[in-house]
Amino acid sequence: MSVLAPPAVPAAQIKRSAPSAGGHGRVAWMALPALVFFVGFGVIPLVGVLGLSFTTWDGLGAIQPSGLDSWTAVITDPGLPHAMWVTFEIMALSWLFQTPVSILIGVFLAGHQRYREFLAVLYFIPLLLSAAAIAITYKALLDPNFGLGAGLGIPLLQQDWLGDETLALAVVVFVVSWQFIPFHSLIYQGAVRQIPRSMYEAASLDGAARVRQFFSITLPQLKYTIITSSTLMVVGSLTFFDLIFVLTEGGPGDATRSLALDMYKTGFQANLMGPASAIAVILVVAGLLIALLLRRLGGRGDESQLEGA
Numbered sequence: 001m002s003v004l005a006p007p008a009v010p011a012a013q014i015k016r017s018a019p020s021a022g023g024h025g026r027v028a029w030m031a032l033p034a035l036v037f038f039v040g041f042g043v044i045p046l047v048g049v050l051g052l053s054f055t056t057w058d059g060l061g062a063i064q065p066s067g068l069d070s071w072t073a074v075i076t077d078p079g080l081p082h083a084m085w086v087t088f089e090i091m092a093l094s095w096l097f098q099t100p101v102s103i104l105i106g107v108f109l110a111g112h113q114r115y116r117e118f119l120a121v122l123y124f125i126p127l128l129l130s131a132a133a134i135a136i137t138y139k140a141l142l143d144p145n146f147g148l149g150a151g152l153g154i155p156l157l158q159q160d161w162l163g164d165e166t167l168a169l170a171v172v173v174f175v176v177s178w179q180f181i182p183f184h185s186l187i188y189q190g191a192v193r194q195i196p197r198s199m200y201e202a203a204s205l206d207g208a209a210r211v212r213q214f215f216s217i218t219l220p221q222l223k224y225t226i227i228t229s230s231t232l233m234v235v236g237s238l239t240f241f242d243l244i245f246v247l248t249e250g251g252p253g254d255a256t257r258s259l260a261l262d263m264y265k266t267g268f269q270a271n272l273m274g275p276a277s278a279i280a281v282i283l284v285v286a287g288l289l290i291a292l293l294l295r296r297l298g299g300r301g302d303e304s305q306l307e308g309a
Contacts, residue, residue, distance in 0.1 A: 046284060053277035059267070070274030074282075077275075082254060083262040086169070090258060091237040093173045094180075098233055099226070102181050106188025107218060120189070127182045135246035138175050165255035168248050172256050175247065176240060184229045191225040192218060227298035234294065235287045259283055 056066040074080060109120045126134070141148045142161040149157025161167045195218065203213045241260040244250065250257035250265070257265075259279060267276025 049277045049280050053274060053281055055274050057273040058271040059273050060271075066274060070272075070278050073272075074275045074278040079254065079257070079262065080279075083257055083259045086255070086257055087238060087259040089169060090173060090176065090240060090256075091234055093169075094176050094237055095230060095233050097173060097177045098181050098184060099230065101177070102184035102229065103188050103219075103222065103226075105181065105185040107192050107214070109185060109189045110192035120186075123185060124182045126179050129179070131179065131243040132246050134175060134179055135243045138171070139247055142171065162248055163252055165252055168252055168255050172240075172244055172247060175243060176237070179243070180233070180236070184233065187229050188222065188225060191222055195221045224298055227294055231291055231294045234290050238283050238287050238290075259286075 052063070053070050054065065054067060055063045056069065057063045105123065109116050109123070139162065140146075142157070144150065144158050144160050144163075147157070149155070149159075159167065161171050199217050199221075200213055203217060208216065239260050240258060241264060244256055244258055244261055245264065248256045250261050260283065263276050263279040263283070266272050266279060
């Protein structure tokens with residue numbers, strides 16, 4: 001008994017289905033401008049800062065090679081561990097405060113009621129303001145003599161918020177969170193709207209209340225969004241400078257002197273560009289390591305289940 005061979009596929013159809021080299025070439029050309037900008041404004045400055053960390057320069061005179069002198073000065077500086085600890089505190093506390101609040105607001109704004117869309121616009125306003133303007137405003141509001149507490153006669157608000165080490169750090173974390181919670185809420189709002197409604201309808205038929213649906217459906221589906229948002233929060237917290245500089249200038253004492261602020265004071269106030277560049281390299285390495293760690297915690301992209309799938 002003869003076995004019939006499968007019908008031959010027309011050559012024209014094979015030609016249409018085969019990927020064309022020209023398509024890949026067009027994609028490569030479209031990505032070229034982004035690559036040029038990344039190299040010009042990312043890679044080259046980073047290489048320059050790395051090279052500058054092995055020199056001695058006051059920002060005006062000639063650049064003198066100094067080997068590992070700048071790195072030795074930075075690593076042996078007793079203020080470096082403190083600055084790193086303050087940076088870690090701001091990073092951890094702001095993440096612990098921002099993440100749950102952003103998730104709750106994002107889930108709330110994911111509803112399609114018109115009043116929620118109006119509130120979403122109001123919630124987004126803090127992100128449109130500059131960090132310097134926000135810091136000046138909060139500094140005036142928290143003034144114990146002429147601020148909001150003195151004007152309203154509220155003893156709780158009349159404390160020296162920026163003069164106490166613990167309170168000053170808490171104020172920095174709060175103001176940072178107040179500014180960036182709208183951005184992360186917007187991320188979670190978009191992610192929640194991608195979750196199929198059929199999952200909630202099936203849970204409702206099974207008798208699951210809203211709280212149970214939140215913990216059993218919403219949070220698991222937001223796993224990879226949480227990883228993305230956390231990466232932006234944590235890596236971004238390494239570069240907080242302008243808000244802290246205007247609000248506390250690193251004080252009282254060195255209570256809020258973060259690594260980014262330490263880099264600025266070392267480079268532009270002490271005119272030590274070599275050590276300042278070494279601190280900048282430490283910031284970049286720390287950010288890359290944290291981003292890789294969070295990516296590892298999130299799992300590989302090809303092994304993860306797509307949200308809303």
